[in-house]
Amino acid sequence: MGVVDWTNLSHALLPTAVRRRAVEMHLEPDRDVYPAGDPVGFRVVFRNRLPVPVVLRVESPVPWSWSVDGIDRGSRVADPLPDDSSRFEFAPRERKAFAREWHQRIRTGRREWDAVAPGDHVLRAWVTDRDRSLAAEATVHVDG
């Protein structure tokens, strides 16, 4: 008897909207307020709420991305992700966490970065599927 591929089976049985709702996502900064120049550490956490495997079909080989104040990965230098589709797979009730550091800089040229102004800055992360609606964000404050 063949082995059942539960990941493919769940992909076949769960509608896209259910799959997207099955995965919850959070963006968690390690603090709320940062002195100017200190790296802002944050984690992007995903959790499959269902007791079955869930697969999200994404439009890039990297299943999620992030921005700060709407600037993709903190860079104004165009560096798009390849647009090959891939899969973001979760085992039953699996939790995945990815850590990032944002150094309070915005890349403005091939070799140049600018420091951001003090104040509030919005970090946002999203799954790179077609409508990018599975997303999370958090606001951090940079002291002057």
Add this chain to the structure above:
Amino acid sequence: MALLEVTDLDVRFYTEEGVVRAVDGLSYEIERGERLGVVGESGAGKTVAGLAVLGLIDAPGRIEGGEVRFKGEDLLSASDERLREVRGGEIGMVFQDPEEALDPVYTVGEQVAETIRAQTDLAESAIRERAVETLDRVGVPDPRERYGDYPHQFSGGMQQRVVLATALACDPDLLVADEPTTALDVTIEAGILELLDDLADEYDLAVQFVSHDLGVVAETCDRVVVMYAGRAVERAPVEDLYYDPKHPYTAGLMASVPRLGADRDRLPTLPGSMPDLVDVPPGCRFHPRCPFAEEACTKREPPLVDASETAADARADSHQAACLAYTGDLSGDLDFEVEVRE
């Protein structure tokens, strides 16, 4: 025209964690018969650079930019068939662990012969004869008798000699040797390095020697590229680099090498660790670990520029370093010095 010219090489791995920039804008060249050392800590991108030259980057890795020219031919646009001809033919490869490189179910002689068979039209008897000669060349004793032995019947050092024989069987012009002695004990290592040296001299073989061991590179190479977080931070003839390092990272590496006669209780170490290549710091990638870092280092990435102290020293094989101290953007000085005792 150099034998191998690598220009602005960009290799990325697309993973769930993010985009790993394993090699980012790397350029170097190797002349015929020259031995180039590529050094750096684990994760610096040295191995990936070697694999990219050989066209051996597999998914999820991709070569996203740059050029690799071998004898003027662009290898990045070469067909798979052409790459197979080049690998094992004009470019030989030796990797770290001979046990992994050798197939346990074929005799060592057959493995050398297979390389020759794939690259030439020689008759079977001539292939066998050449395989025996190559095993002899790399110092395998009684090569005719040992032709039919299996890898597990050889010691680690002898296994690495067999791997060298497979790499050299078709008289390549370039050998990419990735940590070829790291898995061996020091006495065996010395023997392999001596052999590599002799073979390179005898056959005018160019070598790209990847290593984390500065001492080994000093003994083996003519020029050195120091890599940090996917980028070249210093390039220099080997003596210039060892007697007069220009980049704070290289100076830190040098200081952490044990030296005979040194009267220090503890070796200095570089604080911190190599950044995650998914998330490299802005500006100079070394700035979080650099004792000379200033605000400018967090905002500007230094290009690799000439760091020779006098115009007379600046020549084609000049001493280059990627530090803002050499672009006039640093207000302080790099006040390290390396003391070498004769």
